[in-house]
Every structure is written in structure tokens, then in C-alpha cells.
Amino acid sequence: MAGASIGGPLPVRAAGEAPSCVLASPSGAVSHVIYVQFDNTHFTRDNPKVPSDLEQMPNLLNFIKDNGVLLSNHHTPLISHTATDILTSLTGVYGDRHGVPVSNSFRYFNPDGTTNPGVSFAYWTSPLFDPSGAPTDTTPNMLTADGKNAPAPWVPFTRAGCNVGAVATANTILENTAIDIPTVFGANSDEAKEVTAHPNQAFADFVGIGVHCGLLQPLCLTSDNAKDDKLPAEPGLYTGFKALYGHKYTAEKIGPITDLDGNVISGFPGFDGMSASVSLGYVAAMQEHGIPVTYAYVSDAHDAHPSGPAYGPGQAGYVAALKSYDTAFGKFFARLKTDGIDRSNTLFVFTADENDHLSSGPPDNPACDGVNLPCTYSQLGELNANLTGLLATEQGNATPFKVHADDAPTVYITGNPDAKDAVTRKLEQDSAKLTAANPRTGQTDQLTQRLANSVEMKLLHMVTADAARTPSFTLFANPDYFLCTTGATGCPTASPWVTVNSQFAWNHGDFQPEIVTTWLGMVGPGVANPAEGVRSDVWSDHTDIRPTILALTGLKDDYQHQGRVLFEIMNQTSVPPALLVNENQNLELAQVYKQIEAPVGELGLNSLIISTCAESSADNGVFNDREGRLGSFTNRRNQIGDEMATRLEAAEFANTPIPPQDAQRLIKAGNDLRADVAAVATSPCALPSQSSQGSTTTGTSSQVATLAQTGGAVPGKGAPMGLVLGAALLGVGLAVRRRRVTSH
Structure with missing residues (x-):
């Protein structure tokens, strides 16, 4: 559709006429998008006797299973942390192309070789946020591969005339008052003066909530407090658009805003205050007031917010929190249905940033199930x-x-x-x-x-x-x-x-399967009709969410994604037509692409074994050999993967079929690369000449050699995320959240 893509012309309309929100979904039925991303909310059980988070939220789980599809073989990037995971989901690209591969904080080198802290959470156009003082690095926090400010995820929707609501969703709203206020409002603005005079009130007024308005939309045009939505590096230019930043200015237009229990929300309660009732209350209010596209964050239930400590599976406070979340979703879906917002006209997307590893001893009462008998813990943390x-x-x-x-x-x-x-x-x-x-x-x-x-x-x-x-x-x-x-x-x-x-017990950031394997639920026109329940046969990761949403809404980005459209969960009439030409071969191409491109796909995990061998080895020959191989593998992956992505993107968004001979050539090249990487990963951590003499530990400790070759199981923690070989996977202030900001 003209006007749906970034940089494309807007639909023709009378002078001064406000454009309506027009989504060109293949089904013609999508008029709302509701995206909800949880923090650390699990589909799988952390204790086999205790129902999982989603099992304890049947209002949500059954809505997804009975009306669409839940993908249980969904994955994070690396490192697997909140900011990186959410930004990857929003953009469809990994950290090397959105700028935040390390989170929720990081460090950067000064010219003298010392380092300063950076915080991953900052508004989309803000420069690097260094809370320790004046930074020596002023590049944009959100950064493309060529060093420009990354394209913003709301643009295709606002260009299509849609207002986009942002509820505590990473970097789409103001994240702090230190750098985001001067970036958006100006250093001498009234808002900046409020930060100085009343910092807590300024946080409640301006952080965490916002609306990016479509061009000429009355919601912003009739507000004296709407500000220019400045995206100076946006492809195709982005001028004339306005936004409402903060609860204060949003509530002026759509308030009073209440949580789903009817309590008035007087200001942004903080990111740890974004329970299901609060977050979904914002979403419902936005959807009811002419904001048909909403992105929302829901805080985890396994911590006693806002200050802890952590709960263990089945602990009374944890079960109570999940019960309140389940109640909130029941009220949410009922309210939306009354509003005429349901699966017939709305694309619903639910996911979690990452899973966790529980660091704890067993419950003191091993027979507990949490629901009938609460669990208690004395070794949690x-x-x-x-x-x-x-x-x-x-x-x-x-x-x-x-x-x-x-x-x-x-x-x-x-x-x-x-x-x-x-x-x-x-x-x-x-x-x-x-x-x-x-x-x-x-x-x-x-x-x-x-x-x-x-x-x-x-x-x-x-x-x-x-x-x-x-x-x-x-x-x-x-x-x-x-x-x-x-x-x-x-x-x-x-x-x-x-x-x-004991303040914290749920670790993530790492590469183990219980951390990097999460879930994705989708419901709505074009998705799994009839419903498909839970599917474990679709290997996906966070980069796939963005292109799939765009394909289902008829929109485009002006950049190439590192994910792909999950067309195997779509109704045939909604699949991009070019993908239906040699559909099975295109699916195989897409599956091979994920295994060589995704950080926790087959190639990425095997490469980590090779890297561990290289870096742990005291033998420079082993180090140089493995490092050289990794560099070569990266170059091959980039060449093959970039062509795969280009071909898939053209089929998905430009209706350009993939020639069968090219698809087959790329599939073979990808599988050959997978086999070559797997062969090195499974070989002894030694030079080839040493390996042929039976050495398995040359240049490294036997402990690390064993680790590198077996996948690194943690004693007592079950099977590791080890090797997956060949074609085995084919066809399968500072607003501190409990998602910690730490840099020392």
C-alpha cells in the first residue's frame, strides 16, 4: 500500500484533512495492533510440580492457544538481557544493527583506555547515556551498523496515519530524566526546570508513557503540550509529526487513566510498577481513545516489587502475583470485547524478553505445588x-x-x-x-x-x-x-x-537453553485460523517478530531485517504471494538462514565452543588457528546470510519470488557452512597435527577442553545447550528496573 512504507507517499486527501489509520493487512481485517512484552515470564516450568507462569495465567494462555498459536521454541539474541531482547524484538535486527548488544548497562572506553558506564535504556534519539558525568562518547545510543541513529519502530504505523501508544516499552518513551528530558524537551524547557525543582514528580510526569501521533492526527494537534517527534536520521525523512511524552501530557488527552481494578493512575509508577493491571489499563485507555497501535511492557511476577526479594517457584507471593496477572488479563479481554476489539480485527502479539535460570536450592517442602501447597525456601538466591x-x-x-x-x-x-x-x-x-x-x-x-x-x-x-x-x-x-x-x-x-x-534468584544474560528459549504468542487476522495451540516445531527468535507483524499489517521498513516472516504460522491467504512459489523450498531456506544467522542458532552456539577453545588456550598456535577459522566463518556467514536475507525480504515485502536454483544454492552453502563449523567445534582443542596424535588438551586445561567439547553442562542442572549438528534442526533519575542496571 502506498504510504505504508517508510519514505513512501501518504495517501491523497483533502487539504487539512487528518489521515485515518489505514493498515493494508492481507486479510483486510486488521485495524488494531496490541503488542505486550513481559519481563521474565515463563511458558515452561521451573519446578516440575509447580505450574509455569503462563499455566497460572489461563486467561492469557487459553486466549492464545484457542485463538491463534503459541511458539514454544522461540529464542533471544546474546547477551540475553531485557533491553537487548526488547529492542531486537521491536526492530527485527540484532544488537550490531540497533546499537545495544550489551544490557541493561555496559561500559565504553575513553581515549585514555579507562572506561565509563553507559545505560542501555535511553530514549530513541538520545546520545549514549553516561550517568557518571559528561561522556567522552556522544554517539546515539540506538545505532545502526553505519553509525547513524537507528530507524524508529513506530514510523511505518505513523506514516500510515496511525497513532502509536508506548507503555514502558524500551527506548520508545523517555527512560530517565537526566538525558532524555533535555534531548526531547530542551535543556531550558519547563520540563527540565521541573526536574531540578521536583525530580520525583518530573519522573512521574514525563518518563515511561508516550504517544507517537500519525501526521495531522487531532490527538496531538489539539494538545498544547505535543512536541515535535524528531527523527533526523530516519530514512526518507520524517517531518511534521508530533508526539505526547509522559503520563502527564497523555492523560490530559485520554485520562483519567485507571488500572484494570479502577484505581486512578496519577503518574507513571516506575517500570517495576508496571503490573499487568497497570500496563494493560494504559493499553485499554489508549485503544479506546484513538490510539489503535500499542506497545506495552509488563514487569515480572517473580520478584516482590519494587525492592525485592526474589520469589521461588510456588512461593505464596509469586502465586498471588500471577493470580492478579491472570485476573487482569480476564478483565482486559472482556473490556476490549465490549469495545469491539477482538481477534477478528486485532493483531495480538505476546512474548517475553527472555527466560531465566533459577539459582536456588530445592524448596524446603519438596511436595509443594504452589497452588494447593505454597513452597518455602531457605536456600534461594x-x-x-x-x-x-x-x-x-x-x-x-x-x-x-x-x-x-x-x-x-x-x-x-x-x-x-x-x-x-x-x-x-x-x-x-x-x-x-x-x-x-x-x-x-x-x-x-x-x-x-x-x-x-x-x-x-x-x-x-x-x-x-x-x-x-x-x-x-x-x-x-x-x-x-x-x-x-x-x-x-x-x-x-x-x-x-x-x-x-537472596534479593535476586533469576539469572539471565547467558547462553544456556533455560535462559535463551522463550515463547511467542500471536492471535488475529491472518494468524493460525483454525487455532494451532502450542507449536514447538517452529524455530524462531526475536528478530522474526517485527517482519511478521509488518507482513500481517501490510507495512514495510526501509531497512533489511535480520529476522524473517514466520509464514508457516500464517493462513495461506495472508502469506506473501512470492513465498508461496516453491513454498517448501522457501521454508527450508528460511530455516537454514536462522541456524546460521541467529546468535543462539546452531552456528552461533558451535562457534562459542570454538572461541572458548581459542581463548582458554595457552598455545598461540591453537589460538591463531581457531581465531582465523572464526574470522573466516564470520565472513562466509555474512556473505551467505546477507544474500539469504535479501532474497527473503524481497519475497516477503516486494513480491519477488526466489528463483529455485538460487534458493537451492543458498541452502547448500548454508548447510556446508554449518557442517564446517560443527566439525571444528567437535574436534579436539588442539592444532590438527597435535590432534592426530591423540591430544585433546594441548594448549588449555583439561577442564576447559572438556567443557568446550561437551557443551558445558552444569552439574545437577540437566542437559546443556550443546552441539546441534548438520541438518538436525531443519524443520523444527535513572529508571532502574528489577532488570538491573549494573556496571562496575
């Missing part, structure tokens, strides 16, 4: 480990460095030595050998499970156009542990450098 102390005590390594504290910490070595520098190599080797005394079990645990330096991070889509943000390396740890450095709040201060932190 992540294991905080001090990297600085462990490296000095166990390895005698006092190299100065900082980290983004996490169970997958990114490490920034002072001086910013390159990947081949002796300082970097030694710190990686020593990190690979680290162990920790587990205060819960009394056992000695190996901490490091994977290592990725800049060469591997490039393959994993973790290197941005801003070189200052590239870490020295990433350490993917035993997921029971949260790794920090001396001086960080809560970080152990003395040997044995490990303590239990």
Missing part, C-alpha cells in the same frame, strides 16, 4: 562472585579491568588492549580456570562455560559501529553465579569471594 578477588587469589592475576556485572559479564581491560595482546590472552586464560566454592552445596564449581572475544562477538552480532563500546571479551558463566568486581554494591569483599544474594 543467586551466588555473587567477585571476579577481581578470584583472579588474584586463584591465578595471581591483578590486571585492572571493569565489567558489566552479570552471569555473562562483559569485561573491559584498562588500556583497551586488542584481542591478541598478551594481557588480554592471559586474563582470558586465567578466567577460564576459575572455580568457586559453592556456599549452598559445598562443592567446587567451574565458573566459566564460554568465552567470546571481539572476533567471536562479531559473529554473534555483538559488535556495533561504535568501537568504544566493544568489550575486551565476554565471559559466559555458570548461570547460578552473578559475577561482579571489587567495589560493586553487594560484591563479596573477602575470600572465598562468593556469597548468596
